[in-house]
Amino acid sequence: MSETRHNWTREEILGIYNKPLMELLYEAATVHREEHDPNTVQVSTLISIKTGGCPEDCAYCPQAARYHTKVEGNDLMTIDQVKAQAMSAKSSGSSRVCMGAAWRNVKDGPEFEQVLEMVRTINKMDMEVCCTLGMLTENQAKRLAEAGLYAYNHNLDTSEDYYKDIISTRAFEDRLETIGNVRKSNVTVCSGGIIGMGEKLEDRAGMLVALSTLDPQPESVPINALVAVEGTPMEDMEPIAIWDMVRMVATARIVMPKTQVRLSAGRTQMSREGQALCFFAGANSIFAGDKLLTTPNPDVNEDMEMFKLLGLNPQKPFTKVSQPKTVEAQDSQYRPLDEKPKWTRPGHTIERNETAKEKAKLVK
């Protein structure tokens, strides 16, 4: 069995990332086979339960209200709408539903109560439930855990050094604090990032240092390739080469042997051969459905054809961690505390974010 280390350095990780490709693939595939079934890949479905209108300024995101993109915002979905989408996801082979809301942080109140009910509903459908709702307090994490949440997603996005070139409305430490709050509950952690945002290789390695030195390491690490969306500050970024994705997946696999490594956004820009290399390098999860929140994603039938071609099987739910029990609202131990946490707002100027905001003002 591979050793799980929590003391990886940037230099060591860069050394792995830059190995001759065949050596890197062999090493990653070996670790992968020791810890996981190489022919099983989890299929997850992402549902955007509240789209657009986000007050944050993430340079990659079309849901930020300050940029002018084609994203149409909507209010929080109803429980019935979410249930219908989850049922259809389950019937197409998904074992996990991730619900995303374009919020800066979770606020106690009717909308959070509605999300808790969505969590109860999907957990009772015997699917793994994940949420990505922004920054979160310990009490809120415990309330989600009680409802039956399996995982909470909160991406580090990039290295701590590069973070301030991407986002000015919150700081890297806020991300770590939320992950820490999730860890105080029994909810598993999903945290990863995006490559292709103009970062250096050192930043990719830096992000993997930040993730792999968490103890415990995240149970799930999504690796996204930037999808450059018109109107965002990153609209002109060139797509990354598949080799960057393969190297990033392989390196993540080696430094986090037990983690579920997720091939996330950017799959429409990848060939099947490219995706097959990522699976060989240790990716063992994909997102299904024609949209990933707001950006395009391969159709589920295309993915099932790819699975057939590669001899892959969809992973059953609760293979890695057992199913949490759902506590009904009336039996809950935890109450809303109406906390007012002081999340950071650095507010420094990021030129490209300002330019995109000014352009949006002219169009709106």
Ligand code: SF4
């Ligand atoms: S990534 Fe999340 S927090 Fe950032 S602007 Fe988009 S929805 Fe808001």
